[in-house]
Amino acid sequence: MREAAVVARLTREITPGFGPGEPPGSLADFYQDLHRHPELSFEEHRTAAKLAGRLRAAGFDVTDGVARTGVVGVLRNGEGPVVWLRGDMDALPVTEATGLPYASRTDGVMHACGHDLHVTWLAAAAEALAAARETWSGTLVVVGQPAEEAGGGAAAMVADGIHDRFPRPDALFGQHAAPGLVGFYPHTPGLTLSASDDVDVVVHGVGGHGSRPESTVDPVVTAAYVVTRLQSVVAREVAANEAVVVTVGRFHAGTTSNIIPAEARLGVNVRTRDARVRTRVLDAVRRVVEGECAAAGCPRPPDVTVRPGCPTTVNDAQLDREIAAVHGELFGAGTVFDFGQALGSEDFSLLAPQGVPYDYWYVTSTPAPVWETAPGEELMEKAAAVPGNHSPLFAPDLSVLGPGVRTLVSAALSRLAG
CATH class of the missing domain: 3.30.70.360 (Alpha-Beta Plaits)
Incomplete structure (x- = not known):
């Protein structure tokens, strides 16, 4: 692994304009387009096509239709480790009530869990790493997973041969938007999801x-x-x-x-x-x-x-500590803390072949005005009071678009050869 400070510096260099605050216009446009057009599990045809198109344009070898609507992009860049980055793509059968100008145009369907953010982060991270090939060596695999919400999406990709058809990972990374004041990147070594x-x-x-x-x-x-x-x-x-x-x-x-x-x-x-x-x-x-x-x-x-x-999601403890250190260097002291064990669940871990370490963390996304006016004094009191995942009012702050790209880029760079 590269030193955390080196990875943080390199990440900033290859992702200019992706720090906290107003995101690049093209990134916001892509995210808002995905948010307007949510698709349910195993119906993510438009979303998958959008992701696949950006990966192809960046130079990835792209395979469509993995487990019906999944996307896998492979970028080989010399000798070195194989890193997988995963983002889920599906929306929920929820009627949006946010009133956002880019609210869902599909009746009864909404990106109420932030998977539109996940696809945006994944696509932009892949593009940034592809554009900076001279800074790393190895193979980058980008996985757009269907049907996390309905369950079965990761298992379907495994059944469709994702572990045999594509380079075997040395490490797998994923992340999720979560309620909480913007600007934090919670990590938990070991058991994190039920x-x-x-x-x-x-x-x-x-x-x-x-x-x-x-x-x-x-x-x-x-x-x-x-x-x-x-x-x-x-x-x-x-x-x-x-x-x-x-x-x-x-x-x-x-x-x-x-x-x-x-x-x-x-x-x-x-x-x-x-x-x-x-x-x-x-x-x-x-x-x-x-x-x-x-x-x-x-x-x-x-x-x-x-x-x-x-199944349970159990982060490799050493890997999580190392990525948490990178994110701490990248975003500053106090921005990374132990989220603890949650009763939420994910099929992310199924994508890791037996014995392959993985790490899964969170990006808090509640707008500051919403957080500040929420009742309660303690962190968990406020977190329970703001609109969370699966709420018809779930509306992540656009300022998390850039940092969510950097979290993935830095994790990949920490493993890929220098």
Whole structure:
């Protein structure tokens, strides 16, 4: 690894105008265009084409259609390490309420998690590194990943042979926009994000007329008991020093008020940090669902389908400390701190072949006026009060466009040969 101070100086030299503050006009235009035209998971055709076009223009060998809508660009520049930079591309089924002049033009779809920022950072970092080939040696691989939000995007790229079709990485880097006053770059060595699993439940009842409930087995009431009982799993079956969340985010049943339906459907999300706790909680969810259905006298057992989602994200501790040092040199003392372990989840780690170190950090993006007027005194109080990821009001400050490019460029330069 190059010394942190050397990497920081070199990064500034090859990214003039990309410091904190007003971003270059072309960068803002690209970002705002992506924000206006969000696309859902595995539908990122326009976004992928925009990224691929910029990579080709910069001299990358580009492969389209990896895992349907993924993009991989390869730039070979002599002998040396192979570095992968990853950015996810998909938006969310959220109706935007920011009122921005460049707000989404697609009904019910919004870049509410900052993936438009991620693509912008990725494209500009690739261009900057391509234009400064004389400063490094090795191979740079840029990965535009589909479907992080829906889950399965990284796994689909692996299934499509990304580890075999492209140069194997010596290090993998990624980053994410996060709520927090602009100007900070949180890092966490080791475990930083939790595992996430979805459980689909179908409760089978006996439908009938709303005036004769005694002739039915009401799946709505049974499913309501399931929802309530699931709240006891964390409180009574998990040790207090373990961080676990069980959320019922979907409850669908019936068509009108005077008909008792024949079934009810639930969508349950489970987030855990420990493999044994993960197994125990998923087993408990199944047991609760089956027990409530048996108690209600349902005509047949429920359908319980576990859909494994994202694994834990565990940064290589040494790599994270080294990149954190680079970012500290680049942006100044106090701008880098340990974010701690979060219950959010990501499929980023699946892109790293077994044994390959990776590092994943954050770029805070809340505009200063929004942060300053948010209630609370402590950092976490304010962070909880400002619009965060997945909010219809999520609106990153444009001043983070340039620094987010520099974080990726500096991470790559720290590994690529001098």
